[in-house]
Amino acid sequence: MDTDHWASYYRSGALVSCPTNPEPYYTMEVREAWVRFFTGLMDGDRILDLGTGNGPVALIAKETAAENSCYFDIDAVDRADIDPHRYVPRGAHLLEGIRFHGGVDVEALPFQARQFNAVCGQYILEYTAMDETLSECARVMKPGGSCQFILHHANSIIVRNARESLRQAELIEETGTIRKFVEYCQRGTGETADAELARKAVYATGKILQARAKSSANPLLLRFVIDSISSLLARRSQLSYDEISAHTDELSNELQRWVQRLKDLSAAALSEDQMNALVNTAEANGFFAIVSGEQYQAGTKLVGWRLIMFRGS
Numbered sequence: 585m586d587t588d589h590w591a592s593y594y595r596s597g598a599l600v601s602c603p604t605n606p607e608p609y610y611t612m613e614v615r616e617a618w619v620r621f622f623t624g625l626m627d628g629d630r631i632l633d634l635g636t637g638n639g640p641v642a643l644i645a646k647e648t649a650a651e652n653s654c655y656f657d658i659d660a661v662d663r664a665d666i667d668p669h670r671y672v673p674r675g676a677h678l679l680e681g682i683r684f685h686g687g688v689d690v691e692a693l694p695f696q697a698r699q700f701n702a703v704c705g706q707y708i709l710e711y712t713a714m715d716e717t718l719s720e721c722a723r724v725m726k727p728g729g730s731c732q733f734i735l736h737h738a739n740s741i742i743v744r745n746a747r748e749s750l751r752q753a754e755l756i757e758e759t760g761t762i763r764k765f766v767e768y769c770q771r772g773t774g775e776t777a778d779a780e781l782a783r784k785a786v787y788a789t790g791k792i793l794q795a796r797a798k799s800s801a802n803p804l805l806l807r808f809v810i811d812s813i814s815s816l817l818a819r820r821s822q823l824s825y826d827e828i829s830a831h832t833d834e835l836s837n838e839l840q841r842w843v844q845r846l847k848d849l850s851a852a853a854l855s856e857d858q859m860n861a862l863v864n865t866a867e868a869n870g871f872f873a874i875v876s877g878e879q880y881q882a883g884t885k886l887v888g889w890r891l892i893m894f895r896g897s
C-alpha cells in the first residue's frame with residue numbers, strides 16, 4: 585500500500601491522524617486508557633508504538649513516564665515517510681528521546697526477538713495483515729510483555745464521519761465543482777454568453793455544496809473545498825490563469841489524498857465478528873489473557889475497539 589497520502593498529512597504537523605474529539609490530541613477516556621496501560625509498565629521498559637504517524641501514543645507514553653518519575657525507552661514505527669521531530673510544532677522538544685522509524689512495515693519489524701516489554705498502537709493493527717503483524721509482535725516482545733491496541737470500529741463516530749466525508753467527495757466529483765471553476769476562470773471576466781454560462785454553472789454548483797454542508801453533521805471536507813474555491817474566487821482578479829490552475833491542481837491533489845485516507849480508514853474498520861476473529865488470531869499467535877471491548881469517549885461516543893493482551897512464554 586502506498587502511504588504518500590499519510591506522509592503528506594504528517595507533514596502538515598497534525599499530531600493525531602483520526603481525532604476522537606475536537607482537540608488535536610487524544611483526550612479523556614482514550615488518553616486515560618493509554619495512561620493506564622503505560623502506568624502498568626516498569627522504569628526502563630522498552631515500548632514499541634506501531635503505525636505511530638506523528639507519534640501521539642508514543643508521546644502519551646513519554647508523558648506518563650515523566651508523571652511517574654520514570655523513563656521508557658520508546659521506538660515508534662510507520663510505513664509512511666515520517667519525521668515527527670521536524671513536522672510537529674515544537675516536535676524536537678515534545679517528542680525528544682523517542683526514536684521514530686519511517687518506511688517500516690509492521691509485518692516485518694526491523695528488531696531482534698524478545699526486545700520489548702510492551703507493544704501498542706492506535707488505529708494501526710486493522711490497517712495491516714493482522715495475522716502477520718501479531719506474529720511479529722509476538723516475536724519482538726519479551727515473554728509476559730503487554731500489548732494494547734485501539735482499533736477502528738465499524739459503527740464508531742469516526743468511521744461514520746469518514747463515510748459521510750466520502751459521500752461529500754463523491755458529490756464534489758459528480759457536480760464537477762473544481763472543473764467548472766477552472767472553466768469559469770479560463771473564460772475570463774468578459775461579458776460574453778459563454779462566460780455568463782460558466783459563471784452560472786459555478787454558482788449553481790456552489791449552492792448545491794452549501795446546502796449539503798448545511799445539512800451535514802460533519803461538513804469538514806465540503807467546507808474545505810467551498811472555502812478554498814471561495815478564497816480563489818475572491819482573489820481571482822489578482823491571479824493569472826496559470827496561478828489559478830496551479831492552486832486548483834493542488835486542491836484536487838489534496839482532496840485525493842484525503843479521500844484515500846478516508847477509504848483506508850473505512851476499509852480497515854472492524855465489525856464485531858471481525859473483532860472476535862482477531863481475538864482468535866491473537867490467541868493462535870501465543871497471546872493470552874486477551875480482553876477486548878468497545879472504547880468510548882465522553883461517556884457515549886463510540887470511537888473504537890480496545891484490545892489488551894499478554895505475550896505467552
Ligand SMILES: C[S@@+](CC[C@H](N)C(=O)[O-])C[C@H]1O[C@@H](n2cnc3c(N)ncnc32)[C@H](O)[C@@H]1O
Binds near residue numbers: 634705
Ligand atoms: C490512522 S493512521 C494512525 C496513526 C497514529 N497511530 C495516530 O493515532 O494518529 C494509520 C497509520 O498506519 C500506517 N500503516 C498502514 N499500514 C501499515 C503497515 N502495514 N505497516 C506500518 N504502518 C502502516 C499508515 O502509514 C498510517 O500512518
